[in-house]
Every structure is written in structure tokens, then in C-alpha cells.
Amino acid sequence: MILNGEKGCDNFEVFKHLWQKVLQVVEFAKNRPPNTTKYQENFCLLLQEVLRSSPHLFTDDEKKFIESFTSLSEDSRRLFVRLYTRKGPWFRLSTIMYPEVCNCQQAVKELSANGYICLFEDITELPEDDMKNLLSLLTVSELRDILCTLKKKCNRGSRKQNLIASLLSCYKGGSCPVLPHLILERTDICTRISSEAESLFWRAERLFFLNGEQDLSAFLLVDLGIVKYPTYNCIISEQIFSSKSDLLAYEEAIGVAQIMDQSLDENNFELVLRCIMIAESRISSSSEKLIETSTPELMSTFLSCFSASWVYSKVILLGISFLEREQRYNDAIHLLRRLLNCFTCDRRRGYWTVRLSIDLEHMGCPNESLSVAETGLLDPWIRAGSRMALQRRVLRLGKPPRRWKTPSFPESIKRNITEVHIQGRPLNCEAGRKSRFYGEDGEQCGVEQLALQYYATEGGGWQGVHTESGIWLTIFGLLMWNVLFSDVPNVFRTRFQTGPLDLETDHFYLARMSLIESHLQKIHDGLAEEILITSWELHMGTACRGVNWDRHSLSDLRAAVSCIGGPCLASLCRHLAQDYRSWSSGMPDLLLWRFHGDYRGEAKLVEVKGPRDQLSEQQRAWLLLLMDCGFKAEVCKVSPALTST
Structure with a gap:
């Protein structure tokens, strides 16, 4: 889901261009060792900038935790940045070796003592998600070895994911509580970024880049001269998030949106309906309305996409498409009316109004469908293709005896091309x-x-x-x-x-x-x-x-x-x-x-x-x-x- 813009296709060419640049970075990195000092500097710069510009979005303890990063040893900072930018979440300590980290064991101890990483040494119970990630650290032969130890059936040609699924099933069913110990025997100590560090630094990155697509690699692309951004002045006179509660609500909304996307991909209809219900309740209970004004005095209107309500409206729109595919038009109509009532000055009203008119016609309500289309033509936020679609619906549905008066626009939209x-x-x-x-x-x-x-x-x-x-x-x-x-x-x-x-x-x-x-x-x-x-x-x-x-x-x-x-x-x-x-x-x-x-x-x-x-x-x-x-x-x-x- 694109959370800071309605249409993903608008940025496709830019994305494709940047992806080509990313591939250049990968090729470049093969032939030249990365400048880890620069990575470290960029990470510290990001943290400092976020704390400077948005201190009100962090508690005193959170600020102390983030600020303490600069007081860590060079080795610890380098190792943390390395782990943070790698695909995890778990890593085998025995495989963590970087030439720029002189004393890896000491760095791990310092990071663990300060709460930046956590170690898997003697834990006997883990959440299922963590267990799955730990199992993915093992090789196929190690997975087979564990299955044999547990006297479980193991086909020689089984794929790694199937072996992991078998072990997870045993663990979840309670038939092999010793599984964590068996994993630890083979991996030795494992480590991962702590949940506190992951949460805070993820928030810092989102506040810095204002999206979920860019990360520290954006600095690298610029440092290597592969991507060049335009020159402009950042003149900031108001905050995007006025309070931490606004930010937390926005983060929660993003979480719901991600679950919605995953549920649709997996055809988990029960969870889709749950996400729709949560999103509707959030925009209904909130007094916030996304108002985009036609006057230049109110400057924050274009920042509305960073509100929880805006993200929930995207979730509801995905839900409407799902309901329409399931021919649950009554439910879709209810949600469309909710969006139109809650977001009175929104650029997306045209699409919503067209869908509402169409769904009402599906329900055998042509008069109401026509009325919605006619009302939509009076809405200044409905433009371009959506406006033309409504005009054509009015002409088609508004024939006698429903309407005797001819609208003023037939000639303009019926012009010959x-x-x-x-x-x-x-x-x-x-x-x-x-x-x-x-x-x-x-x-x-x-x-x-x-x-x-x-x-x-x-x-x-x-x-x-x-x-x-x-x-x-x-x-x-x-x-x-x-x-x-x-x-x-x-x-x-x-x-x-x-x-x-x-x-x-x-x-x-x-x-x-x-x-x-x-x-x-x-x-x-x-x-x-x-x-x-x-x-x-x-x-x-x-x-x-x-x-x-x-x-x-x-x-x-x-x-x-x-x-x-x-x-x-x-x-x-x-x-x-x-x-x-x-x-x-x-x-x-x-x-x-x-x-x-x-x-x-x-x-x-x-x-x-x-x-x-x-x-x-x-x-x-x-x-x-x-x-x-x-x-x-x-x-x-x-x-x-x-x-x-």
C-alpha cells in the first residue's frame, strides 16, 4: 500500500530509475569495501536530526536511549549499524565477522548490556514467530538432523521451508519442548536487534524520510554519486505530528494497513473484515477530518496523508474493493457513505462518489444512484475523469420519466473525437x-x-x-x-x-x-x-x-x-x-x-x-x-x- 500518495503508478518510473541505481550500488560494493565510517556517520546524523526537529515525539527515556548510541564504543556502533541494515531478525554470533570491528565479542557484550541487542542463549520458550526465524538460520542438513533426533519423519528431498514447517508444527503442538535447546546446540549464541531499539530507530527513520520506502541506503546512493537530489531550501514552520499521540495513532494505522495488505494477499477474509471494522471505528470515533482547503492560509492541508485517519481511509477503500468483488454491495455502500461523510474536502471524493453511484445501481436503486451522481457534480473536489463519469451516468440514468430537464453539459461531453x-x-x-x-x-x-x-x-x-x-x-x-x-x-x-x-x-x-x-x-x-x-x-x-x-x-x-x-x-x-x-x-x-x-x-x-x-x-x-x-x-x-x- 502506498501511504503517502493515492496512486502508486505515479512514482513507478522514478522507482524503476532508483532501483537501477540500487543495482549499481550492489555491483559497486562487490568491487570496493563499504565506507563503514560514513554509514555510521549517516546513522548518527539521522538520529541527531530527528531529535533536533521532533523532540516532543519522544519520552525522556527514549531520548536518552537514542542519545546513548553516540557514547558507545566505535566497534559497538559499527557492529550495530551493520546488523541494523542487514536482513534478520536473528543472526548466528559465530558468523558475525567484519573487518572494521576489531573486537566483535566485546561489541556484542556492550550492545547487549545497553539494550541494543538481545541474545538467545538459554531461552526455553519463544513466540512462534521467533522460533520460525531461528529455524531459518539452520542449514537443510541441520534441520534434518533435528528431525532425526526427534524421531520425526524426514524425506530426503524435502525443501527447507517444509522442514521448518514440520518442526514448527511439532513445537506448537507441544510434542518437542526441547526444540530451542536443539537449535542452540547447532547455532551457538544468536543475537537480534532488541525490540526497543528496532521500534525507536524505525520511528526515527520514518520521521526522517517521511515514508516507508527510503532507508539508510539513500545516504549511500548520494555518497557514491549514484543518485543526486535537487537543491532546495527546507523552510519548516510547523510540525507534521503535533503530539506523540498523533504519531502513535499514525503508526498503529500503518500497522493495520500492512495487515490488510497481507490478509488480501493470503485471502484471509476473516482478517480483512476485522481490519475494515477497526478502520471504520477509528475514523468514526475521531473528531479529526482531513480538510484540504482552497485558501493558502492553512498550510498543513497537504500534510494530511500523515494522519491516522488518512491511512484508515486507504484501508477502508481496499475493503470496499474487496466487498464489491464479493458482491456485498450493501456493505460497500455503507463504507462509501462513511468516507464521504468523514472526508468532506478530499481529492478522492470523485472516485468514492462514482463507486457509490455504481453500487447503488447494482442494488436496484437507479433513482438514488442518479441523485448521488447529480449531487457529486456540485462537489468542487470532483474533477477530471471522475466528473466526466458522473456526467455520463446522469445522462444515462436521467432520461424521462426520471428527469425531464436536460442537463447543461451534454454537448460538451458528447463532442466528437x-x-x-x-x-x-x-x-x-x-x-x-x-x-x-x-x-x-x-x-x-x-x-x-x-x-x-x-x-x-x-x-x-x-x-x-x-x-x-x-x-x-x-x-x-x-x-x-x-x-x-x-x-x-x-x-x-x-x-x-x-x-x-x-x-x-x-x-x-x-x-x-x-x-x-x-x-x-x-x-x-x-x-x-x-x-x-x-x-x-x-x-x-x-x-x-x-x-x-x-x-x-x-x-x-x-x-x-x-x-x-x-x-x-x-x-x-x-x-x-x-x-x-x-x-x-x-x-x-x-x-x-x-x-x-x-x-x-x-x-x-x-x-x-x-x-x-x-x-x-x-x-x-x-x-x-x-x-x-x-x-x-x-x-x-x-x-x-x-x-x-
Whole structure:
């Protein structure tokens, strides 16, 4: 579950880029020993920064515990950081050997004495989870040896996980209480990070990075020069968590969300329903409402995703999808109404309202479904594709005798979108599978590549790329770089951000309105290519939200910007600045351009659909918006060529 943003897909390209960098670090580490001193310094820096910025979120004892880390010996600090960054939770003490730790045994004693690690030496009873983790330290031969000692059946070809499961079953059933001793005989002393240290340092990392994805490796990527973050100023005037109770509630909500994800993966429906019940009770009993205002005075609105209520709303939304799949529409309707009542000013209201209208229709309540759709159209928080979906529902459900008055919007959403029809030789025509065709060169390709080939030849000599939202978000990021990383309070809180925290909220445009409009005027007046080149040269390779340096060349970006023209670019960038969340997905598949002479060109955007595909509401909304902005936009429908018999 993505807990600091609604759509995981928005950050997929950034994630993929960073993952490639992580692989580079792994390869780099094979050939060069890590700078453990730097790791240690970064860890201490993280702890100091969190204690400095958020002292109110820790008790005096917790602060003393964290501060005591710096008073440990060099060996102990190095060993702890090593263990903390390794996959555990348990480690065999006999295998812990690091060249930078001079006296490993002494370091273990000091860490244990100060509560940073715990040892498994003479424990006779352990929770089942710990027992499973301890068993995973053993080799297959050691596991078989224990089973033989216990006179349990052991097949020679059994996999390690099956052997562990057999031993766990025996231990849980009470038939082998000596299992901990048998493990200890083979592993000798084992150690793990203590629950107190793990909990406090996990909290410190989350407070430092503000997400669950980044960790100490982010420092390493920067130290090695593999990832470069943008330059910006962190101007912090208010806390994300005003009290420790808020933080603890948020952490509890994250725990419920993680259980929900795991339960859905494992089809544990009983636990799914339990998570839904907990989440509903939490948002119902809380007086907190996530309010995102349309005025710039209230600065904390874009930080709402760090509240427990916001996380619980995500859990409930997952629960609604589950209930709809189970055709429990009454329960889904109840939860959707609860969300709409509790989160009155939320960007997600559009999706919730559409689902509520659809589920009511499933329940045989067309009048109520229509009423929900009509009310939703009056909601200023419902935009883009969700708004268009509601408009189309009103037109379909609101025919006489339910409604005699024609709404004011039919003509706008029923506008004709140009369609181009092409044919290709199909590779497969199976329902449920992505359509594949043979291209002009005889190679297999998708419908988008087939369309690119058509437009490059008989379709008019166009150049172009299949990119969907990618190239547009790259262009937006490069053209609006100075706006994205301008000085705005509270939107930059760590040195490891690729964009401001308010990018997907109304606050982004409102807090920078004069700067944005001034910048858009330059783009409108024809300076886009110059801005693009300057931004590329100054920031090449720097991680930025939406910008993909590897996928798009500067020459392609320059050609696209030149052919699109200033007025269209300015209009598109304005829409993204005003509502990045709504408009950063669903863009047409193809961006095409062609030149007429040296200085004049034109551009076209094309949504490609295969034989069994239909336009989504978001895609239709995008095409109509682009037409309003002055773009040439069309749909290319690919169908199998008729074969002669």
C-alpha cells in the first residue's frame, strides 16, 4: 500500500530509475569495501536530526536511549549499524565477522548490556514467530538432523521451508519442548536487534524520510554519486505530528494497513473484515477530518496523508474493493457513505462518489444512484475523469420519466473525437490478453508500435514516441523546475525529496500562483525550448518527480516542445500545476510531431485502442481537455485485417 500518495503508478518510473541505481550500488560494493565510517556517520546524523526537529515525539527515556548510541564504543556502533541494515531478525554470533570491528565479542557484550541487542542463549520458550526465524538460520542438513533426533519423519528431498514447517508444527503442538535447546546446540549464541531499539530507530527513520520506502541506503546512493537530489531550501514552520499521540495513532494505522495488505494477499477474509471494522471505528470515533482547503492560509492541508485517519481511509477503500468483488454491495455502500461523510474536502471524493453511484445501481436503486451522481457534480473536489463519469451516468440514468430537464453539459461531453481506423495482421485475438500484431518489418509488436509505424508512413510522416504520461511529466518537470523547487514553507522537509509534498494538492498552485503564471507567460511567448535546454544542462541526472532522464533524449524533447508550441504547452502546464493528481495519468499513448521547414512544426496526440479496448473516462477527459487547449487529438483504433477465404 502506498501511504503517502493515492496512486502508486505515479512514482513507478522514478522507482524503476532508483532501483537501477540500487543495482549499481550492489555491483559497486562487490568491487570496493563499504565506507563503514560514513554509514555510521549517516546513522548518527539521522538520529541527531530527528531529535533536533521532533523532540516532543519522544519520552525522556527514549531520548536518552537514542542519545546513548553516540557514547558507545566505535566497534559497538559499527557492529550495530551493520546488523541494523542487514536482513534478520536473528543472526548466528559465530558468523558475525567484519573487518572494521576489531573486537566483535566485546561489541556484542556492550550492545547487549545497553539494550541494543538481545541474545538467545538459554531461552526455553519463544513466540512462534521467533522460533520460525531461528529455524531459518539452520542449514537443510541441520534441520534434518533435528528431525532425526526427534524421531520425526524426514524425506530426503524435502525443501527447507517444509522442514521448518514440520518442526514448527511439532513445537506448537507441544510434542518437542526441547526444540530451542536443539537449535542452540547447532547455532551457538544468536543475537537480534532488541525490540526497543528496532521500534525507536524505525520511528526515527520514518520521521526522517517521511515514508516507508527510503532507508539508510539513500545516504549511500548520494555518497557514491549514484543518485543526486535537487537543491532546495527546507523552510519548516510547523510540525507534521503535533503530539506523540498523533504519531502513535499514525503508526498503529500503518500497522493495520500492512495487515490488510497481507490478509488480501493470503485471502484471509476473516482478517480483512476485522481490519475494515477497526478502520471504520477509528475514523468514526475521531473528531479529526482531513480538510484540504482552497485558501493558502492553512498550510498543513497537504500534510494530511500523515494522519491516522488518512491511512484508515486507504484501508477502508481496499475493503470496499474487496466487498464489491464479493458482491456485498450493501456493505460497500455503507463504507462509501462513511468516507464521504468523514472526508468532506478530499481529492478522492470523485472516485468514492462514482463507486457509490455504481453500487447503488447494482442494488436496484437507479433513482438514488442518479441523485448521488447529480449531487457529486456540485462537489468542487470532483474533477477530471471522475466528473466526466458522473456526467455520463446522469445522462444515462436521467432520461424521462426520471428527469425531464436536460442537463447543461451534454454537448460538451458528447463532442466528437476524431477516429482513425487501421488494420494489422494479428498474432493473437484471445479475450483477456493484450493484443499483439505483426509490424511492417514482420516483427511482433503491440498496437501502439503498429500505430507509430502507420503514422510514420501512410499516416503522414510523423515522428513520435509511445510514452503515455511519461514524456509530458518529463516536459512539465523540466519546464517548471524552478517552480517545483522554489522556496515554499513546509513542502520540503528532508534532503531526499524528488518534489514538494504539496504537488498533488490545490496548495501547489495557490502557494506559487504569481511565480507559476509568470513562468507560463514565458512558455506561452515561445521561450519553452530555451527553458528546456537550460534545465536539462543544469540538472541532468538529478532525481525529480516525473522526469525520466533515460527514456527521453534532449533532441526528442526539443522537437516535441518546438512543434507543440507555446500556447498549448502553457495551457497544459497550467492544468498540471493546478491539479497534478487528476491530470498526471490517463494521457494519450502517442505524442507525434513533424516539421514543416526548419522552424515550423505541428504536434498530435493519439490514444491507441486495440480490438477489445474502450476509452476510460479519464482518457476521454484528457482528449477533450487537449482539444480545449488547442491540441490536435484523436483515437486510433486497430483491428485485425480481414483474411480472404
